[in-house]
Amino acid sequence: MQGYYTRIENDALDIAARLKEIDDGYFIVYNGYFKRLEVHNKKQGKNTFCLVVPSNRLNARTVELVRRTRAENADRLLAEIDFHNARVEEEALRRAASV
Template identity: 40%
Template sequence: MDKITVCNKSPYFCLVENHVLGIPERLKQIDKSYFVVWNSKKEKFEVHSEDNVGSTYCFTVPYRELDCRTLEYARETRIERSDIVFVEIEKQDEIIEKAVKREREKLFDDIGREVFDRAMFEERSTKEV
């Protein structure tokens, strides 16, 4: 769906084609199908793609204004980066799993020591009587 049609369908969308920092134009260097709209209902900028099937929505700009961070965010969220993102997620999951395993082993070790200490105390108590 083209950007004019998208903006005409929603009373809340205003197409942003010009910007003092040239962000809409620079987004096209990342992906030629990108376009920017101001969503007046959410009071946020959104990036859409004419190449998307169904909805053109890609992401909401997580900053109050359009600037170079928007370009970096667009690069980070590109579908071509999905393999890299999945690898990063898997690495983070491994780190979390190892931490959970260490905590579980420490807990079991602590419980074992406590049971052993109580058993020894009970044994000493019965010998003293």
């Protein structure tokens, strides 16, 4: 798999540099096997993968997603997911009751 990765050092919107401002371990690669952009962090050890870049475009949403999904935000992110899932479940129960 190693030959499929191309490291992105510079981009038009300086997303790679902006990610390094958040944490100097972040780097971006283009995964030629899956044809997608990925964010990795060398500080994670052997498995550096963090996330797939949404819409396969480097933009401000990429920076926001990286900030949101950082380990120190895990509790807040899990609370958001639980809240969303509860709302979806309540809506499904309401729909089932009205049928």
